[in-house]
Amino acid sequence: MMADHNVGFWGGRIPREVVSMAKHLKDLDKQLFRQILKAVVNALDDEECSGCMADIIEGNSLSEDKLSDIVSGMHELLREALRVPPSSVNQESFEEDLRELRIFEEFITDLSCTVFGHGRPSLDSSVTKHGPRLPKLEKFRWRVDVAISTSSLSRALHPTILMQLTLFNGTLHQFEVSLSKFQELRYNVAHILKEMNDLEKRSVLKIKDSHSH
Template sequence: MSIIQVKGGGGTVGLERTSFVGARVPNEIRAIIKPLSKIDKATFKKILKVIVSEIQGVELTFEDLRPLLNETLTEEVLAVLYCGLDELVRRALKLPHSSLKKENFIQDLQDLQIPESFHEDLVAVVAGAKRSQIDSHLEDNRPRLPSLENLAWRTDVAISTGVLNRVLVRGVTMEMTLSDGSIKDFEMTVSKFQELRFHVASVLSEMEKLEKHSILKIKD
């Protein structure tokens, strides 16, 4: 959930809160509304427990859910519930703990028509004692590209080539050290290096201006 503050020309400020699932409710979550009304709290807690275990990295199969099957809770219905609840929980966990207020989360669940008897269990997952442990696991295991650890450069002068005896052309050799330990080298002309410096400085300047802009601010 985020609160967007928009300041109009007359100085008035309007606040608009977005649901933790986003402006558009995913189809997976829409599909669980009716099936949820047909299961009891104990069954819901068991499904939720399996979902949380899977999010924390425990390898699970459908056999872990098979004991829940009965005449009402068929494989098809269970699959719908699992996918929808998994999407709902993951959407909630994407938001920082400090941003997802309990009262707003419950209000969003009501708007989604999630039965009130299940609110407490969902709150316990996204705002309970294990939230920090879940966040830590998700952060450590999320897909990511290597980040830039260090950037070094030097100026080289080409004195001669195989064709010309005297060239004296300057060039810049860049060396990037990435977080995975790999080192990437590449060369560029001095003019391209100056162009790179200019564009980096321009981006940093624009970012600083944007942070100071009062027309759009996001508050936790």
């Protein structure tokens, strides 16, 4: 089934909204598809889109549920595509990944032009501005603490790690972990860094391979 496909562009399982969108696109003609695409692009680019959506709802027999699935899936598809640097995925690879979703070729062309066309810089700016922003780490301090005298016998003479995180907004977080948990944290961080390095290498190899064909 389509939901079981793992498409290279996503690097994992395809978002449910995109799978649902792909199923409904077969019910659209080219004109309606482009109307919806324009509305979604306007939304991503911080432009007025309510008028476009009203025209779409009034001008065709597509159910509101189907239209909602198509709009949310297209928004998710483009948002994820714009979060990937152009240097990490080329246009041919992007289009091939969409073919795996069984999207019509003429629709693929329009989506590809949206992601790789001249309007990309403006969309990049909007997506970056409104994308999720996690707190950045400003300072990280830690020290080993050994409790010589404590009311808890289980903690006596067992070293713990005191950690203090300072975020870029000035928020301070302080917590304590056991030595075993600290070692587990070190291992997991090292493992994640290795996985990220492997993913970067595979991405570079994929780009080189696509250029060689």
